[in-house]
Amino acid sequence: KQEVTQIPAALSVPEGENLVLNCSFTDSAIYNLQWFRQDPGKGLTSLLLIQSSQREQTSGRLNASLDKSSGRSTLYIAASQPGDSATYLCAVAPITSGTYKYIFGTGTRLKVLA
Amino acid sequence: ETGVTQTPRHLVMGMTNKKSLKCEQHLGHNAMYWYKQSAKKPLELMFVYNFKEQTENNSVPSRFSPECPNSSHLFLHLHTLQPEDSALYLCASSHSPGQGSIDTQYFGPGTRLTVL
Numbered sequence: 001k002q003e004v005t006q007i008p009a010a011l012s013v014p015e016g017e018n019l020v021l022n023c024s025f026t027d028s029a030i031y032n033l034q035w036f037r038q039d040p041g042k043g044l045t046s047l048l049l050i051q052s053s054q055r056e057q058t059s060g061r062l063n064a065s066l067d068k069s070s071g072r073s074t075l076y077i078a079a080s081q082p083g084d085s086a087t088y089l090c091a092v093a094p095i096t097s098g099t100y101k102y103i104f105g106t107g108t109r110l111k112v113l114a
Numbered sequence: 115e116t117g118v119t120q121t122p123r124h125l126v127m128g129m130t131n132k133k134s135l136k137c138e139q140h141l142g143h144n145a146m147y148w149y150k151q152s153a154k155k156p157l158e159l160m161f162v163y164n165f166k167e168q169t170e171n172n173s174v175p176s177r178f179s180p181e182c183p184n185s186s187h188l189f190l191h192l193h194t195l196q197p198e199d200s201a202l203y204l205c206a207s208s209h210s211p212g213q214g215s216i217d218t219q220y221f222g223p224g225t226r227l228t229v230l
Contacts, residue, residue, distance in 0.1 A: 004156065034218060043116065043204055043221035044157075089157070101147075101170060102219065104157040 002027045002094045006105035013080055014113050021075040021108045023090030028068045031093040034102065035064050035075050038087045047088075048075070080112045117141040118222035120205050126228045127195065135190040135225045137205030144210040146188040147219065148180060151202040163188060164210050195229045202226050 003026045013019055023033070032051045036044040048057045048064040050073070056065040063076040077084060087109045091102035118139045127133050139146065148160040162170035163182040177199075179191040188205055206219040 036221075041202070041224070041226065043118070043120075043223045044206075045116065046218050046220070049218050091157075101159045101162060101172075102157075106154070106156050 002030075002092060002103045004090060004092055004103050004105035006088075006090055006108050008108060009106065010109040010111075012111045012113065015080060015082060017080050017112075018076070018078050019080055019110075021077070021088050021090075021110070023073040023075070023105055025071045025073075025092045025103075027094060028071055029095045030068065031095055033064075033066055033073050033090065033092045035062075035073075036089040036091065038089060038107070040086075044089060077110075080110075082112045082114045085111050116220045116222065118205060118207055118220050120203075120222035120225050122225060123223065124226045124228075126230065127192070128230050129195060129197070131195075132191070132193040134192065135203055135205075135227075137188040137190075137207075137222055139186055139188075139205075139207040139220070139222075141207055141220060143207040143220070144185045145208045145217075146182060146185070147206040147208075148188065148190055149204040149206065151204060151224070153201075157204070160190075192227075195227075197229050200227055200229045 005024045007022045034049045035047045038044050050057050050066040061078040066073045087107040089107045090105045121136045145164045150158045159172050160174045161180045166182050177194050181189040202224045204224045205222040208219045209217040
């Protein structure tokens with residue numbers, strides 16, 4: 001059974017720091033991996049999606065990497081800003097016959113201090 | 115705005131009430147999803163609909179009853195809920211999965227449900 005773990009559970013950093021969020025998953029048979037952002041009491045916003053054949057994706061100050069063989073992904077945020085404060089969720093889409101769904105981690109709650 | 119709307123945004127109900135959650139998407143997607151997000155737990159998939167047909171029921175209790183009248187609308191009918199059902203209920207939509215692929219999902223803002 002696929003399990004997704006995110007470390008750390010919470011992180012507080014001063015503005016301007018570069019930071020790395022970690023995601024690990026137990027089964028490497030996945031279609032893709034996606035990083036989401038969730039603001040308090042709100043829905044999820046997709047940040048980056050990495051297909052299983054890809055190694056990384058970049059969008060602005062965000063860079064996500066995928067190492068399927070080791071079951072790991074990292075989300076790198078450069079020059080963090082207070083507006084980056086949110087919960088970051090990692091989700092994997094396992095390859096299972098006849099279904100298509102994401103398995104989510106519990107998230108990393110990030111606070112960037114001004 | 116993601117193109118997925120949910121109403122109501124907040125709902126308080128007693129255990130004997132019957133209520134419904136509504137989700138609407140304006141993205142031209144054919145797949146729609148209900149998720150439950152409880153405190154300190156990962157997001158849990160509840161139901162999946164593809165072209166109005168239910169394709170996934172993740173062992174959800176029968177007190178939750180989904181309905182998908184068309185590809186743009188999804189409902190979650192609630193009756194005789196328990197206090198532990200209090201959570202954020204999120205709706206999402208996506209293009210239907212292709213051969214060997216899964217598309218990104220777009221989420222609504224959620225309905226915060228409190229069961230007294």
